[in-house]
Amino acid sequence: MAARFKRAFSDPTRFEGNGISYKAKLIGIEDVKEARGDLMCQDALIKLKNYVKISGEHKRKIFVNVTLEGLKIIDAISLASNHNKKKSEPKSPKLGERHEEAVQGQDLIVLHTHAVHRISFISRDATDNRAFGYVFGTEDGLHKFFAIKTAAAAEHLVLTLRDLFQVVYEMKKKEMDAAKEKLDKGELTTVAVKENLQPSGTGSTSGIAQTPAQKVNAEPENIYQNSPFGDAFVGSPQQVASRSLFD
Numbered sequence: 001m002a003a004r005f006k007r008a009f010s011d012p013t014r015f016e017g018n019g020i021s022y023k024a025k026l027i028g029i030e031d032v033k034e035a036r037g038d039l040m041c042q043d044a045l046i047k048l049k050n051y052v053k054i055s056g057e058h059k060r061k062i063f064v065n066v067t068l069e070g071l072k073i074i075d076a077i078s079l080a081s082n083h084n085k086k087k088s089e090p091k092s093p094k095l096g097e098r099h100e101e102a103v104q105g106q107d108l109i110v111l112h113t114h115a116v117h118r119i120s121f122i123s124r125d126a127t128d129n130r131a132f133g134y135v136f137g138t139e140d141g142l143h144k145f146f147a148i149k150t151a152a153a154a155e156h157l158v159l160t161l162r163d164l165f166q167v168v169y170e171m172k173k174k175e176m177d178a179a180k181e182k183l184d185k186g187e188l189t190t191v192a193v194k195e196n197l198q199p200s201g202t203g204s205t206s207g208i209a210q211t212p213a214q215k216v217n218a219e220p221e222n223i224y225q226n227s228p229f230g231d232a233f234v235g236s237p238q239q240v241a242s243r244s245l246f247d
Contacts, residue, residue: 012167012170012171015066015068015164015167016067016068017067018065018067019065019066019067019068020065020066020067021064021065021066021074022063022064022066022150022151022152022156022157022160023061023063023076023150023151023152024061024062024063024064024149024150024151024157025059025060025061025062025148025149026059026060026062026073026111026146026147026148026149027045027048027049027059027131027133027147027148027149028048028051028052028059028147029048029144029145029146029147030044030047030048030069030144030145030147031142031143031144031145032044032135032143032144032145033143034135034143035120035121035135035137035143036120036121036135037121038123040145041121041133041145042089042123042125043136044133044145044147045125045131045133045145045147046125048145049131049147055069059149060075060076060203061075061076061077062074062075062076062111063076063079064147064148064150064157066157066160066161066164067112068116068117068164068167068168068171069115069116070114070115070116070118071112071113071114071119071161072110072112072113072114073110073112073113073114073146074108074109074110074111075108075109075110075111077109078107078108078109079108089127095158098109107149112136112146113137114134114146116164116165116168118136118137118138119134119135119136119137119161119194120135120136120137120143121134121135122134122135122158122162124154124155124158124162125154128149128154129153129154129155130149130150130151130152130153130154131147131148131149131150131154131213132147132148132157132158133145133146133148133160134146165193171209175232184217
């Protein structure tokens, strides 16, 4: 098991393109006061699960898509419909692939898109090994907790997220090292580096949601100074980002 996860982690290309998708259900979304905190997340999970139980509503079927850009929560019904439509559509030898992409863009319902640098905390459900949640920082400074029930053990998806954060960290570190080298040689200005390495989105809503690229020649901190993973991850062999880029 450990060897299999190690091999998977060593291949960051798995997050490229369409990335990896996991079948799941969306338990719900809850506003929270802080960017991180296990107890806060557990309370939010309990509240959301109780609401589903009392209301009798069915949890929405989704796929959690994990790529280098972050997470996408995709409506499962639209994804299934999309695949069925692509199978039934005749393909032109020259335009078939492009036509399939057009169909996907028209029919696929992406409920939420969450960039890596805006995910501030990830927490497993203490009472259910198929549930977990994460805190996402919005552009207007709010924090929202997304609770998810996975089809299989949540550990598989959570470990994938952990690996994603590590891969993104390594990529940003390489970019920063290259940028600092060019700065030292006078080939780039600090302003140019910031513009070139600016992440997608408009910035931070929490203490860890700033990109390392915004900290060139600044104080030694970055989005990975605090791990986004809860207490259950302490001591993990690949625990994400407890280091500073400027160590």
